[in-house]
Amino acid sequence: MSTRTRPDHRSIAFGDWTMNPVEAALTAELLLAALACAVAAVAPASMRRYLAGIATIAMAASGIVAGGLALSGHSGGLWAPTALPTVNLTLAPDRLGGLFIVIASAVTLLAALYAIGYVHGAADSRSAWLAFILFTFGLQMVPAAGDIITFLLAWELMALGSGVLVLTDHRTRPQARSAALWYAVMTQLSFLLILAGFAALASVAGTTTFDALVTVSPTSTTGALAFTLLILGFATKAGLVPLHIWLPRAHPEAPSHASAVMSAAMVKMGVYGTLLVVLRFMPGGPAWWGIVLLSLGGISAVYGILQASVTSDVKRLLAYSTTENIGLIFLAIGASVLLASYHLTAASQAALLAALLLAISHAAFKCSLFLGAGAIVAATGERNLDRLGGLGVRMPWTAAAFGVAALGAAALPVTSGFVAEWTLFQSFIHGATRDAISVAVALPVAVAVVALTAGLALVTFVKLYGIGFLARPRSQGADDAHEVSHPMRWAALIGAGAVIALGVFPGPVAQVLASAVGIGDVATIGFGGLSLPSLGVLLDPMALAITALVCALPVVVVSALSARRHPRRATELPWGCGGARVSPRMQYTATSYAEPLMRVFDDTLRPEQDVVVTHATESRYLVAQVRYRQKLSDVIEVRGYRPLLEFVDRLGVVSRRLQNGSVHRYLTFSFVALIVVLIVVSL
């Protein structure tokens, strides 16, 4: 690929070797990606995980550098011609792109570090490593793309790599095949939608470079068409309801380091694309864009977290919670567009900032959560919460990382999730206006949705952590669990650390994010606290933490004093209503934990339950055994997708008649074609 600098103002000619930093970093990343592929291909099986893992880490590091440079405002890019004379590949990240490059690269780095300790068997095969490198490389190139073809190229590389990763265990897990199929088809759907949307834009702009696409007016018909197509495409990738259907299948099937990247970074590319549309290509979109994004996000958030709260499969639960988080992000973007269309600039900017905060915070905690889930699976061989328990004492490091990340997912202080939702809420409060009826209706609904989502997220993650890590092991596998290897626990811990760091020092972070989307007044106050002067609100988590400690101090002192007189005494069970814990099976399981919610929302969830009671032979008043079975299936899949697929299949069967083997029929086709043509030309 003959890279030379794009002949325009952005950068200097390639002849004299004065590349600007971005180009240097991007070139380095390309070379490192090639190197990583080579290493993964030739390294001996015993060394592969180390060599390939380190190479991938290097690639990710260069990605972080490149993204950071672009984010800090350096411009520049790489440019390469292709066999199609009018098509040139361009890598030229702007600030926003840089931000998402950083997110993608950072997640990749953690995942690669984790993989060194994690992968084995099929996940350690040459093809799996190549797929992982290809996947993460494409992931980092999507935000760097400077024109349509490059974007689509990186997009499909990403899809291809992740698809192969979903198939990793196709020999042992039959469901991996169907998961990969769902994933492949939905990804292709998103690809085609995006392609169509870009084509619509290009048909007006006349060329395929991003800089040229800005000529399209958001209020024109083409603008509306392009917006619809692109948003649908990106929503599919982002796993929004009702296009989320691939997500809870694919994420659990992929190896955990891959699902971490998919969930923490890949779906973010849908967010990036949406921001690309509403911020870069067609800024100042009409109000209905905001409404569309808002409702899309709101529905996804509630539906996703509802499904998550009643799921018992750890990774499936996390996948659904991804749908929830991305839904919140879209809701924030929608609110921003809506408010901006009524010139409520300050509130709109706050919402946009909230969207970005949600994005990075989700990247941090979801990465850590999936890595932790991988550790659980690796240590216990169980993915079903109903068979876990007591891991807190057995895997303390993983438990710590997982717990912090879960706090972040539940948006509790002082984590990144808390800051993000606080910002979102501030934009809602201060966006309140009586002038615009749509705003007056949308914002309260949004508040309610966010609140309900937050509440359900709380239940979900209390269940996840409490059932998984507390109480007593519910299966032998959980009982025999041991702490995982160092790279694995460190990757998870770093992610958790990021969750806390972003939560404790939101000010600087928010300022960087604001610079990426050109938001003005965001300030740092106190101990790295966040302040939005135009809204006159501030939040200083550090000060909050200090106050909490001050309040807790006397309590601790008193406890210490009484502890000196009466140390704790361990006993089998202090009270237990007079009984004793005969077996762990007496504990509440994840399913029973979610049962009340299931009852409350059964209209939405539609669980299939059946209870079989077998009576003892002596008397029908004695119960020999009770069997309870509950099956949860995604309503949207059952009601929406299945019928469609069946219809298409029936169509396929019917249309076999076209090719029924009779030469006369075939000749008739040609004959009819001939006559039609004759008539047409003689008209």
Add this chain to the structure above:
Amino acid sequence: MSDNLYAQLISLTAGTLLLTAALIVWRRSLRACVRLLAIQGIALAGLVAVLGWHERTIELVLVSLLVLGLKAVLLPLVLSRNVLNHDDDREVPRLNPTASLIFAALLTMLAYIVCRPWMGDTDDPTSRAVPIGIALVLIGFLLLITRRRAASQLIGFLVLDNGIATVAFLTATGVPFIVELGASLDVLLVVLILQVLTGRMQVKFGGTDLDDLTELKD
């Protein structure tokens, strides 16, 4: 020769072509069809000869001999060998003759309609005869669609080819000689190949009914 006679000869040969085609549609006996095909070949050769005579070009006369040899003698011989070497030569068409004839008539009308815009309405006899060529093409196609036996599909194909040749001679007094040669050679080869295949069919299925050929389907 006088334009009048020329015009009459043109229309005579062209008419013969159309007539033979119609008869082929009507008849069920393969032998008869082959004979009619030979007559059609002769008529075509006659048409070419007339054109050559009118244009005073020796090349066309050569071509007419070629046509005569190929379409009036060689191909019918090949066909009849195939038809004769097994006893029953009854065709059981998928469409009864009456209906086929009506279709043939309709197709001829269609040919006249579609040709009008290209030819314009000149009183040049060749131009007026062009639709007959098109009609032959369409009728040949009709035969291909409606006939069950391998041999009669061959006949249909040849009628179609005659139609194309007719159009060629009437509109452009034939394509360049080398192309004409190549085209004739191709037709001959195709017919031979189909002959061989028919033979194999005879062996494999013990008959040449194309309705046996519905193994390959989705």
Add this chain to the structure above:
Amino acid sequence: MAAFLFVPLVAALVGAAISSFNQPAAFRRFTGIGTSIAILVSGIALSAAALASHVESSVTGLLRADALSSYMLCVIGAVALTATWGGIRGSGTADGGRVYNALICAFLGAMSLAVLADNLGIMWVAIELTTIATAFLVGHARTGRALEAAWKYVILGSVGVAIAFLGIVLLYAATRESGSPTLSWLALDQGHLALNPALVKAAAALAVLGFATKAGLAPMHSWLPDAHSQAPAPVSGLMSGVLLAVAFYAVLRIQSIADAVLGPDLMRGMLAVGGLLSLAVAAALLVGQRDYKRMLAYSSVEHMGLMALGAAAGGVLGLTAVLLHILGHGLTKSSLFVVSGRIQGAEGTTTISNVRGLLARRPGLGVPFLIAMVALLGLPPFSLFFSEVGILIAAWTRGMGWVTAIALVLLLVVFAALARLTARLAFGAPEESESVDSPVDRSSHGPRTPLIIALSVTAVIAFVAVPLGSLLLSAVAVLSGGS
């Protein structure tokens, strides 16, 4: 340089001759490869000449190699090399592959002639010759099914091409009316002869209809799945990879003549309809497909439909994408057919449901099959990705938004169907019964090299701006009335 015009034809004749002699039998297996190499070399030489804007043309002017012809010649050579080399084992039959190899050479020669001929009549004759040459190749297996496929192929093919001849005849008539009778494409494409538009309209429409039959565009595609599924694998590869492309090349030539006289609307309409129909047929019949060779055949129909859309769109982007697509599709599809031939040889069936867990049981076959399928599905870095995207964007930007939209839907269905069938074929665990007694079969059942070369070429070709890009550009310039 002009000698290279004759090299392919001579090589083909020599190859055919060597194959049909009894002795030396050893050479026989390599005649096809030799011919392919000769074609490829002369194609490259002629392309170089064309890039130096020096168009080779033989004394009689019947043969002519502008950029487009040279490019097509390269495609034929490359694809033929893949198919013949990859299928080198496939020719062992009763007569020691005499007829087989001779016919292969003749087939290659006919295709080269078709792209090298400047005279439309000769081009037509050559294309009809390909039918004749392949008739017995399709029927090569001598089974009832092969016989049936051959019959349908010959009847439908020659009838279709006959229609094309009718079109060419009318075209000739048109030139004759205008006083300078010619069938030379060069002369026709200049557009300065005042041709009768009505006649040209009819002529072009009929010619395109006829050649579309050979190009496998719906609704004249019906011969294609049968022929491709019954022919020996290399032959299927050749037919799907280049025969269709050569016929489509004829369509492109006719289109440029018609556009010069009538403006683009007629051809755009016909090609768009044909393309959409092909996509629809492919989608409909792939959904419930049960046979992997037929699956590949229908995917050819789909890709031809896509090319038709690209040609309908026209423009530099559209046409370059179409030409690139021809090359990429040729290489990919021929490799796929070669592999599928090996699978058939190893498994003894072409029914998908009887071949399970291929990747687990026969990685030597499963891996290349999967890679090639990835390329065929239009995923990067393979060149089909670029050409597909190029075609679709070109179609949309040149005012065929609705057509493109429908095409996208159909493409999604096709993708889903192909992905599902491939997954059924390749993934999953082998049945216990097999996994216990039969060990994993790692052999590739034939030479690996051609597949590796073909697929890696497909992977990198899109990034080769020079000289490929400029060659495509000048080839498109030929079609759009230049040169």
Add this chain to the structure above:
Amino acid sequence: MNWTATAVALLQVLIATLVAPLVIGITRQTRARLEGRVGAGILQPWRDLRKLLRKETLQANGVSWISSIGPIVVMASSLLVAALLPLISTLTLPFVPDDLFVVVSVLLIGTVAVALIGLDVGSAFGGMGSSRHMMIAALVEPTVLVAVYALSIPAGSSLLSSIVATRLDAPAVILSPVSLLAVVALFVAVLAETGRLPVDNPSTHLELTMVHEAMILESSGRDLAWLELGSWLRLSALLGLVANLMIPWGLATDATVLALVVGTIALLLKLTVFAAALGAGEVFLAKLRLFRVPELLAGSFVLAFLAVTASYLVT
């Protein structure tokens, strides 16, 4: 200013801590009297605490650190809430405004801690209580946020102190339909959040109905003491908030000693009244079936939502 605000906050914490057991005492005493019992006296909660702090603390085998840290976390969150809320003055801590969302989140930390304690022991009841408790919390949160959202619109700020301050300046707001609806909704939410009737019966130990008690069933000694005190503190603080929203008068707006004394006395009076009212009310209420609770909460949510829409469209 900052230091005075901090001092005031600490004073609030102190007062709230001292008062919380008395609030409980008052409710219990009122109830006892109305039911014709003598009652244990309003100081009984204090005596219970003293007793619990002296007793030995038992801990089940195999529990994690949650069981020992959890009670302190609960206590800390309640104290923090007490420090943040505008109980005796509208002054706010530096850098730590009593932002609604912050307050709710701090409360939720306590909620989560209790829920985890309930799960940690691994007994059937703990899990049951925890599950029900979290369900209620999840359903309460929308009500709280939307209600205070409605209240914040007139104030143009989500700071509870400024909301209260605006009501102090313009008492007319208090009786506006918006604020009435919102406050009622908020009150129901507070009842649910603090586990009072009709949502949860604080004085029952009937296994199948208890929620809060089920979670702390296995706690003893100082753990139990902290858990109890924490929940009482949370109740008094929230009652104080509701009280100040309804009757903002007497609240100190500056840090003069007089104002603070007045504010404190006002707070004590309001709490006494509300505690007595709460106790009296509970006499006439029966606990709802668990699966009727969502209906109640949905009702209160609807009230809050009506309040918001009213604040946009009506006024």
